[in-house]
Each structure stands twice: as structure tokens, then as C-alpha cells.
Amino acid sequence: MFATVLGDDGAELRPLEPWRAEEFFAHIDRGREYIGAYVGLAAAASDLESARGFLQSYAEKQAADSGRLYGIWLDGTLVGGVLFRIFDTAMEYCEVGCWLEPAGVGRGLVSRAITVLIDWAVEERGIHRVEWSASSANTASLKVAERLGMTREGVLRESYPYRGVRHDMEMWSVLAPEWRALRSAKTSRR
Known part of the structure; x- marks a missing residue:
């Protein structure tokens, strides 16, 4: 009932709520x-x-x-999600993130979904700074940040221990005026 169409390929963004636990678990398992x-x-x-x-x-x-947490459905199947991992209106910043199963990879789903989130955060909620954090080894995630027009701010060396490896974490961000300029430029190119 509450869905945002992400394009003409059958992709939708919807709230991912507790009543969807079985569907979510099946997706994670896949x-x-x-x-x-x-x-x-x-x-x-x-x-x-x-x-x-x-x-x-x-x-x-x-x-x-x-x-907040949202799922990405492709032709009625949950294939991934995006989230506001942190959302702080007092400080006017948030951190966005994502995940996908292989069936959703390479379709631009995350870029489209995160664009919806950032538009809402900046224009509706007054967020000034949107952050993106990812392992330096996670090149797919870093490419999304770059495609979105975010700026790479730096690397937190070996700051994230995960699966027995200390990962370097890259911090990317976009500020509200930059986001508006990017969106305006994209609209004027159409």
C-alpha cells in the first residue's frame, strides 16, 4: 500500500516492518x-x-x-534495503546505508533508493549532512557513494574489526546545498 516506485523495471521502495520478518529472513538467507x-x-x-x-x-x-528502514522489492520480491542508520534532526545529520542480495545487484536499485531517502531527509526534515560509511574493500558501496555525488572525506584506518579482519572504513558525505545543486543539475539535463 505504501510504496515508492523506483523506475519502470518493477522496483519499489517500501517500509520494512516487523510483520515482514519471515520475508526478510528468507531474503537474508538467499x-x-x-x-x-x-x-x-x-x-x-x-x-x-x-x-x-x-x-x-x-x-x-x-x-x-x-x-528508519526500507526494503527494495523487485517484481514483488524483497532483494535488498536501505536505511537511515543514524537520524539526528537536532544535529541535522544522518547516516544512510544499504545491502542487496545478488538478484538485485547491477540494476542501480541502491542509488535510486538512497536518492529517495536523501531527498526526503534534506527537503522534508532539514538534514544538512548525509554520511555514508563503507569498508575500503567494499568497492560496490564506494561506487554508489561516488555516483550519488558524495565527497570522500577520509579513511579511518583499521577501525572496523569484522570477520577476523580489521577494515579501513571510508567516510563519504554530501551537504544539503551540494545535494540540491546535484539534483538541480540532473533535472536541467533532462
């Missing part, structure tokens, strides 16, 4: 290895109960206006 390569979500949703708990934690964040 893409567990791929999703888990750089993102702890696969481990956080290791069974139906923990998957429901993860969704519930974001329902609570949404109720507190401190985070």
Missing part, C-alpha cells in the same frame, strides 16, 4: 554470503527471531525519530 561479506546484517538476522528483532529495533528507532 543472500547471506554476499550480504555478509562487508555488512553485519547477515549475522544480526541469523534466524527468524533475530530477524524480527532487527526489524523491531528499527521500528523503535522510527518511533523515536532516530532511524
Whole structure:
């Protein structure tokens, strides 16, 4: 009922809520290895109960206006998601993130979905700074940040221990005036 069409390829962005736990868990299971390569979500949703708990934690964040979670459906199948991992209106900043199972890769789904999130955060909620954080080894994620027009601000060396490896984490961001200029330039090229 509440969906945003992401293009003419059958892709939709919808709230990902606790009542979708079974569908969410099945999706995570299909893409567990791929999703888990750089993102702890696969481990956080290791069974139906923990998957429901993860969704519930974001329902609570949404109720507190401190985070949100959305799924990406392709032809009616959940294939990934995007989120406001952090959402702080007092400080006027947020952090966005994403994940996909292999069936959703290479279609521009994350870029389209994150664009919807940033548009809403900047224009509706007054967010000034949008951050993106990813492992330096996660080249797909870094390419999304670049495609979105974000600026690479730096690297936090070996700051994220994950699966027995200390990952360098890259910080990217876009500021509201930059985002508006990017969106305006894109609109005028059409």
C-alpha cells in the first residue's frame, strides 16, 4: 500500500516492518554470503527471531525519530534495503546505508533508493549532512557513494574489526546545498 516506485523495471521502495520478518529472513538467507561479506546484517538476522528483532529495533528507532528502514522489492520480491542508520534532526545529520542480495545487484536499485531517502531527509526534515560509511574493500558501496555525488572525506584506518579482519572504513558525505545543486543539475539535463 505504501510504496515508492523506483523506475519502470518493477522496483519499489517500501517500509520494512516487523510483520515482514519471515520475508526478510528468507531474503537474508538467499543472500547471506554476499550480504555478509562487508555488512553485519547477515549475522544480526541469523534466524527468524533475530530477524524480527532487527526489524523491531528499527521500528523503535522510527518511533523515536532516530532511524528508519526500507526494503527494495523487485517484481514483488524483497532483494535488498536501505536505511537511515543514524537520524539526528537536532544535529541535522544522518547516516544512510544499504545491502542487496545478488538478484538485485547491477540494476542501480541502491542509488535510486538512497536518492529517495536523501531527498526526503534534506527537503522534508532539514538534514544538512548525509554520511555514508563503507569498508575500503567494499568497492560496490564506494561506487554508489561516488555516483550519488558524495565527497570522500577520509579513511579511518583499521577501525572496523569484522570477520577476523580489521577494515579501513571510508567516510563519504554530501551537504544539503551540494545535494540540491546535484539534483538541480540532473533535472536541467533532462
